[in-house]
Amino acid sequence: MDKKSFIRVNNLKKEYKMGDVVVEALKGASFEIEEGEFVVILGPSGSGKSTLLNLIGGMDSPSEGSIMLSHKNVTKLSEKKLTSYRRDEVGFVFQFYNLMANLTAKENVELATEICKNPLPINDVMKSVNLLDRIDHFPSQMSGGEQQRVAIARAVAKNPKLLLCDEPTGALDFNTGISILSLLSDVNKKYNKTVMVITHNSGIAKMANRVIKMRSGIIIDNYINDKPVSPEGIEW
């Protein structure tokens, strides 16, 4: 494994069996990602993006192949070690925020950090997502964009090495979406977190350091973007 390789995915396959029907969601994906990259996984609906993200996040196991993260073989971890991996090493951001409705913004972030090894100070993180004045608000009292900021704060405060974001702007209007991408870009730079964003929106690929394109469970392109544009400069 190259010294700079942070993630190495090798010949990753995933089949879902439903009765007699077998769906080949991933058909042998291989790629490497360096530490600190902002990666966009781009592909149409059904191309296998979420399947790939779930495997890297340790939420599911592959039918074949391996995922190395910082020299750790994620696909060979015991259930117990996989739980620690999900807790300490990966932060998740979902399209629909997945906040606890009965907890305030701050409590949502606290809950996530309570169980992990090396959390960041919550107030610092709330400040960097520009939500210090909203920490006592419940999700129902916040806009979609604000809720997504809380979700990002929750993922970042755990201080993981990797942030996995599944269509993080999918439920937001254009301007709010851009502000969320800008925040993810800040998190990538300020906290030096490797960020992977999956999307079907090709506009978002323009801000990435690396773009991995998928179609029908296959990686059809993987390239370095020499001139990433700032989120404010992209459109769709």
Ligand SMILES: Nc1ncnc2c1ncn2[C@@H]1O[C@H](COP(=O)(O)OP(=O)(O)OP(=O)(O)O)[C@@H](O)[C@H]1O
């Ligand atoms: N749990 C599952 N059981 C059976 N089939 C599944 C399951 N999850 C995904 N699939 C199938 O695997 C294929 C890839 O799905 P996946 O959700 O990874 O694609 P995607 O690119 O993330 O799509 P979208 O952008 O619509 O979320 C699809 O054909 C899907 O129907």
